[in-house]
Amino acid sequence: MTDFESAWRDRFGDAADRGAAPDDADWDRLSGFLTRRSCRRFADRPVEEPLLQALLACAQSAPSKSDLQQYSIIVIDDPDLRGSMQQWSSFDDWIATAPLFLVFCGDLRRQRRIAEMRGYEHRNDNLDTFMNTAVDAGIALATFVAAAEAAGLGCCPISVVRNHIDEASNMLGLPDGVYPVAGLALGWPEATAQISMRLPPAAVVHRNGYRDEDLPGLVDAYDAARHAVQPIAPHKQRHPDKYGITETCTWSENTARQMSVPERAAFSTFLRKRGFSLD
Ligand SMILES: Cc1cc2nc3c(=O)[nH]c(=O)nc-3n(C[C@H](O)[C@H](O)[C@H](O)COP(=O)(O)O)c2cc1C
Numbered sequence: 001m002t003d004f005e006s007a008w009r010d011r012f013g014d015a016a017d018r019g020a021a022p023d024d025a026d027w028d029r030l031s032g033f034l035t036r037r038s039c040r041r042f043a044d045r046p047v048e049e050p051l052l053q054a055l056l057a058c059a060q061s062a063p064s065k066s067d068l069q070q071y072s073i074i075v076i077d078d079p080d081l082r083g084s085m086q087q088w089s090s091f092d093d094w095i096a097t098a099p100l101f102l103v104f105c106g107d108l109r110r111q112r113r114i115a116e117m118r119g120y121e122h123r124n125d126n127l128d129t130f131m132n133t134a135v136d137a138g139i140a141l142a143t144f145v146a147a148a149e150a151a152g153l154g155c156c157p158i159s160v161v162r163n164h165i166d167e168a169s170n171m172l173g174l175p176d177g178v179y180p181v182a183g184l185a186l187g188w189p190e191a192t193a194q195i196s197m198r199l200p201p202a203a204v205v206h207r208n209g210y211r212d213e214d215l216p217g218l219v220d221a222y223d224a225a226r227h228a229v230q231p232i233a234p235h236k237q238r239h240p241d242k243y244g245i246t247e248t249c250t251w252s253e254n255t256a257r258q259m260s261v262p263e264r265a266a267f268s269t270f271l272r273k274r275g276f277s278l279d
Helices: 003-012 027-034 049-060 079-086 109-117 127-150 165-171 215-229 251-259 267-273
Strands: 071-076 100-107 154-158 178-187
Touching: 003 027, 027 127, 049 071, 049 127, 071 079, 071 127, 079 165, 100 109, 100 127, 127 154, 127 178, 165 178, 165 267, 215 251
Parallel strands: none
Antiparallel strands: 071 100, 100 178, 154 178
16 A cells, blocks of 8 residues: 555545656655644644745645635734733643744734725625635645644644634734734644544535435435544543533534534624724
């Protein structure tokens, strides 16, 4: 079995159906993408500044909508600031203890300022504009993660910064038009984390149009395969106060529980307060 086939098996639980795949594609490099995983335990070793600068340059090399580059990245290396931000997370201590912590932000402000600098009225502020800033920040985050993992580092995105969005934004001095999308803990991995299985491609990838009549069967099969290798620990089961702890809490059970309780309902209020119209 090639590295790619073995990586595919770890990711999806079955054999890769590659057919007559071209030999000159870089399958070793592709298997590196297939085996990626989030890292939540970091060695006591700093991320050297030249490496950080290289990774940030890789992130800035990501595509962006209309080349507008509507995102900003805040590198947080002030221990006091990280200590203050840590109080928002009850689950883990990476904000304070990971060798580095970054916050990826959507940024409408820079383009507003540029319009003003060039003597134009900036007249793009609707839901589409907001989505473009969020997508740009997300792609920059994903590109940073891919680059960091290629360099041998480990990372884990952290959405908890949006749980306390007013405080986080004030602490980071985010002006109107700039909002946090996600944090990112970064460092040299202390241990290799388990690969997290994904939904079968047939549930996610559609050809020539969207079809999901097979979804129930695909999800049942995914739940069973995933539960066999990566059962959800009792402390990771969502909303035990409402639903209790069950012995076989599958991926779909847990995600459905999560989505049954509204999260971050105040986000649109925050964005409007910070100068987004969202119309
Ligand atoms: C925007 C975003 C926010 C995330 N926030 C958290 C978080 O707050 N805590 C956490 O442990 N993992 C977080 N994750 C990581 C996901 O839980 C993880 O990617 C998912 O469980 C799949 O695992 P894998 O990355 O190891 O394949 C986040 C991922 C993304 C993309």
